[in-house]
Amino acid sequence: MPARPTMKDVARQAGVSTMTVSRVVNGEPGVMPETAARVHRAIRSLGYQRDDVARQLRRKGQLTQTVGILLDNVADPFMASLASAVEDVARQQGSVVLIGSSRDDPVREREVVSAFTSRRIDGLILIPVAGSHRFLRNAVATGTRVVCADRSATGLKTDAVVVDNRGSANRAIAHLIAHGHRRIAYLGDRLDIWTIEERYAGYLTALAYAGIPADPAIVRHGLRLADDATAAMTGMLAEADPPTAVLASNGIVGLGVRAALPAGTALVSFDDFLLAAQLDPPVTVIAQDPVAMGSTAAHLLFSRIHGDSSPPRTVVLPTRLVARGSGEISGPY
Amino acid sequence: MPARPTMKDVARQAGVSTMTVSRVVNGEPGVMPETAARVHRAIRSLGYQRDDVARQLRRKGQLTQTVGILLDNVADPFMASLASAVEDVARQQGSVVLIGSSRDDPVREREVVSAFTSRRIDGLILIPVAGSHRFLRNAVATGTRVVCADRSATGLKTDAVVVDNRGSANRAIAHLIAHGHRRIAYLGDRLDIWTIEERYAGYLTALAYAGIPADPAIVRHGLRLADDATAAMTGMLAEADPPTAVLASNGIVGLGVRAALPAGTALVSFDDFLLAAQLDPPVTVIAQDPVAMGSTAAHLLFSRIHGDSSPPRTVVLPTRLVARGSGEISGPY
DNA sequence: TACCAAGCTGACAACGATGTCGACAGGAGT
DNA sequence: ACTCCTGTCGACATCGTTGTCAGCTTGGTA
Structure with missing residues (x-):
């Protein structure tokens, strides 16, 4: 395996100094066209490519043109769209993207963050898992910008791009109530996830507002997989006084619920699919609009990277209640 | 903004040399426990973290523990699952992942590859776009391992992990023929994508084998979006002698086709969704199994990175024809 | 001729880490 | 007392690149 050629190799071949090669490679002025041509010939003949690892080291105040994105799971369609939007913006900005999945594991999250910051990323788009993110303070203090997406982080003041989860759930329940439902179930993912907690809170608020007592018998938390949701729904339906309508905390749960849902029971689910x-x-x-979320977060991140040091702000993106039928099935009253 | 602390800062604070700090940071033996403790205290108090950029430079023969993955579009569920599997394997191997989308653009593909190799990635998982990939030879010659996934690259001999596209299409058509269909349409994505070409070839082969002449009137290429496919299908159905069955070259096309499909027309689509x-x-x-594809490709890549220099090989993963109903609608004969 | 400006180029140090090798202390063996 | 370890630690060079600054031409002008 031949070693990767360096500037020294190019310089020798072209009969110039490494500094001149550097100037040519970076398109700096002050090199005679003829010299530059000789250097270019040498570069092509050796297959030289600038080593950005060394470059980043030397230009220390400078940026590494690398940002990180850390999310739950790359395979999740919502996250994937978000990541894709981030990558597009990063590319426009001339940066590359390091990607990592936390899989809801705080330990793994810390490890990945650490692997990223030790590579001197300029910034990080983070979909935080549950738990404190105070460990990020060091990174933030030494210049790594952080923007949270989808959820905000606890124990750390950062920019964030989220949707109004509580209000959206509230509206959805009001919608079901307006269609005559009073016995409305909630099936949801882990309550320690910030978005889920907000959505559940919105569910409770809307019920309280309508004077409907919340009944724990038709509430389920901690559903991770579609199959969990299907089983939970099936179980709930077998009990006395089953719900006439269901709110699903996210797309996965919605799918699972739907598979067990009898005709005539209404369903509203978070997340379009x-x-x-x-x-x-x-x-x-x-x-929700994951592309808007990703690109908003990315733009925010790059404006921070480029020097914006105004106080952290939270951008709240709108959601749309898309009435397609399953949520408009009328209740019994 | 305080500067990121370096080993020198830690060394000064702990009253030792940078070399000792290096040894402590890397857990090397030969440091008195008491000294190590002092160093650890200094590290914590300063919030020091090793700078891998500098580290990678110094340890030149060594790996950067960074791999790249370059695919069409991160938002595509198939690609996202594949990427997720790659990331899992990379993590087990202690590497981080740079991700990029080519969006079917050879120019963008080259740019991203270049951005990756200039950062000295150890290896690259590539879902190649159409066109020659000879430009990768330099990178391969200087040590960047490349494994293609989903499609193989032209103009470059590399490892590849693919499925038997041609055979799968062939089987699908045989399946439809066995259900009595003789007028079978093909709707597909761009024919210059390797997988699509293979699938179309399988379609033709199966028809020929059954003695059914191929009719260009019920073949459409170049469908990129679901809406394209819906429009194409609608148009085809309006013509004389419409098909009784359809093969869709991929999931997006399958979705689009389905939206326009009258009851009673059979459909088999590539890609589960x-x-x-x-x-x-x-x-x-x-x-197909994108997770198996990603993890197989990643394992292959790491075995190359760790020194396997046997001749390039192509791994062919199986597909499953999942009969669910739409492909078992009987034809008119 | 002497001098200077402008344009081009190269020598050297530095970025932050690590590999090499030698210094030094203290104990064991002769 | 001398060597010879062994264990601990630091000085120095180095990775590939770029910032700084000085040196060299060249040509024009006084």
């Missing part, structure tokens, strides 16, 4: 409209009945959803 | 089973009728698919 492919095909929601082609199902029978089509599923009413609270749609 | 969430909810394919919950549709009415449920969609028969040729399922």
Whole structure:
């Protein structure tokens, strides 16, 4: 395996100094065209490519043109769209993207953050897992900008881009109540996830506002997989006084619930998904826009990287209640 | 903004040399416990973290513990699952992952590859776009390992992990023929994508084998979006002698086709998708396993990185024809 | 001729880490 | 008392690149 050629190799071949090679490589002025041509020939003949590792070291005040994105799970469609939007913005800005999944594990999250910051990333888009993020303070203090997306971090003041989870859930429940439902179930993911907690709070608020007592018998938390949700729904339906309508805390749960749902029971689910409209009945959803979220977060991040040091702000993006049918099934009253 | 502390800062604070700090940081033996404790205290008090940029430079023969993955589009569920699997393996191996999207653009692909190799990635998982990949030879010659996934690259001999696209399409068509269809349409993505070309070839082969002449009137290429496919399908159905069955070259096209498909027309689509089973009728698919593909490619890549220099090999993963109903609708004969 | 400006180029140090090797202390063996 | 370890530690050079600054030409001008 031939070693990677360096500037020294190019310089020798072209009969100039490494400094001149550096100038040519970086398109700096002050090199005679003829000399530059000789250098270019040498570069091509050796297959030289600038080593950005060394470059980043030397130019220390400078940026590494690398940002990180750390999310729950790259395979999740919502996260994947978000990541894709971030990557697009990063590319426009001339940066590359390091990606990592936390898989809801705070330990893994810390490890990945550490692997990222030790590579001197300029900034980080973070979808925080539950738990304190005070460990990020060091990184922030030494110049790594952090923007949270989807959820905000506890124990750390950063920019964040979120949706109004509580208000959206509230609206969805009001929507079901307006269609005559009074016995409305909630099936949800882990309550220690910030978005889920907010959505559940919105559920409770809306019920209270309508004077409907919340009944723990038709509430389930901690559903991680679609199958969990299906089983939970099935179980709930077998009990006395089953719900006439259901709110699902997210897309995965919504899918699972739907598989167990008898005709005539209403469903509203957080998160739009492919095909929601082609199902029978089509599923009413609270749609978020992951692309807008990703690109907003990325733009915010780069404005920080480029020097914006105003106080941290939280951007709240709108959701849309997309009525498709499953949420408009009338209740018994 | 305080500068990031360096080993020199830690060394000064602990009253030792930088070399001793280095030894402590890397857990090397030969440091008195008491000294190490002093160093650890200094590290904590300053918030020191090793700078891997500098480290990678110094340890030149060594690896950067960074791999790249370059795919069409991170937002595509198939690619996202694949990327997620790659990231898992990379993490087990102690590496981080740079991600990039080519968006089917050869220019963008080259740019991203260049940005990756200039950062000295140890290896690259590549889902190649159409066109020659000879430009990768330099990178390969100087030590960047490349493994192609999903498609193989032209103009470059590398490892690859693919499925038997041609054979799978062939089987799908045989399946439709066995159900009595003779007028089978093909709707597909761009033919210059390797997988698509293979699938189309399988379509033609199966028809020829059954003695059915291929009819260009019921073949469409170049469908990029679901809406393109819906429009194409609608148009085809309006013509004389419409098809009784359809093969869709991939999931996006399959979705689009389905939206325009009258009851009674059979459909087999490449790529499984969430909810394919919950549709009415449920969609028969040729399922690939993106997680297996990603993790196989990643393991192959790391075995190369760790020194395996046997000749390039191509791993062919199986597909499953998942009969769910839409492909088992009987034809008119 | 002497001098200077402008344009081009190279020598050297530095970025932050680590590999090499030698210094030094203290104990064991002769 | 001398060597010879062994264990601990530091000085120095080095990775590939770039910032600084000085040196060299060249040509024009006084």
